[in-house]
Amino acid sequence: MAKWQLDTTHSTVGFSVKHMMITTVRGSFNEFSGVIDFDPNNKAAAHVDVTIQAGSIDTRVADRDAHLRSADFFNVEQYPTITFKSLGVDLQGDTVAKVTGNLTIAGVTKQVTLDVEYLGENVNPWGQNVIGFEASVKINREEFGLTWNQALETGGFLVSKDVKIELEVQAAPVAETATV
Numbered sequence: 127m128a129k130w131q132l133d134t135t136h137s138t139v140g141f142s143v144k145h146m147m148i149t150t151v152r153g154s155f156n157e158f159s160g161v162i163d164f165d166p167n168n169k170a171a172a173h174v175d176v177t178i179q180a181g182s183i184d185t186r187v188a189d190r191d192a193h194l195r196s197a198d199f200f201n202v203e204q205y206p207t208i209t210f211k212s213l214g215v216d217l218q219g220d221t222v223a224k225v226t227g228n229l230t231i232a233g234v235t236k237q238v239t240l241d242v243e244y245l246g247e248n249v250n251p252w253g254q255n256v257i258g259f260e261a262s263v264k265i266n267r268e269e270f271g272l273t274w275n276q277a278l279e280t281g282g283f284l285v286s287k288d289v290k291i292e293l294e295v296q297a298a299p300v301a302e303t304a305t306v
Contacts, residue, residue, distance in 0.1 A: 127171060130257055130297035132160040138294045139178055143267075144286035146278060153185035153194075155208070162297050164257065166247060170215050174225065178208040180232075198274035205232045213237070221245075225261070231270040238263050240293075254298055261293040 140154040160176035181202040183194050195202045212227035226239045245258035267273075267289050276284040 127163045127165050127168070127173075129300040130162040130164055131300045132158065132162070132176070133256065133296045133298050134158060136256075136296035138292075140292045140294075141289055142292070143289045146284060147282040147286070151185060151190075153183060153191075155179065155182050156184050157182035161300065162257075162259075162295075164297075166244075166257075169223065169244065170217050172212070172215050172223075172225075174210065174212040174227065176210045180206055180208050199232075199272050201232050210238075229265070229270075231267075232272060234270045236265075236269055238265060250298075256296050256298050258297075259293070259295045261295070262290060264288055264290050 134157075137158075138154060139158050140152065142150050142152045145151045155178045157179035158176060160174065162175075163171075163173040165171065180200040181195055183191055183200065185191055185194070194200055197204075200208075207230075209230045210227050212225050214226050216224040216226070218224060221244045223242045223244070224239050225242045226237060228235050229238045240261045240263045242259055242261040245260060247255055247257045250256050266287050268287050274285075278284060
């Protein structure tokens with residue numbers, strides 16, 4: 127099984143959440159790393175291990191980002207990373223799968239299932255093979271202890287419980303090292 131490392135310059139870890147029940151706020155995590163064990167001829171045996179630096183959250187609003195880093199949300203001082211470690215792959219077709227794994231946010235681990243599409247393999251302009259995937263999952267942030275909210279005068283809440291996570295991933299082979 128080949129090992130592939132996420133190419134962070136050509137990958138995105140994004141999210142979206144409803145704000146005041148009427149608009150969508152989008153953001154991303156700018157620092158992350160990960161390895162995918164993947165063989166296109168044996169997709170069901172794939173394994174994914176990703177680590178996201180929670181403090182790298184970016185919604186393009188500095189005050190909001192600072193609040194999201196605080197103990198009200200991600201508590202990045204105590205829980206600096208978000209992790210996903212896959213447990214299994216359920217192929218739904220040649221290029222689509224359900225990938226189940228453990229997602230850990232703010233010290234709470236829950237099993238989630240991502241909808242994943244394998245976009246294929248190609249060769250970049252420098253002659254290196256690369257593979258691509260898109261994945262998404264909707265989570266309830268309160269299940270991970272991210273419960274801060276504010277009631278609105280007109281009913282409802284400031285921040286939705288539901289958060290959609292969307293990944294666009296390109297990965298390159300991990301260079302093999304000689305064993306002595």
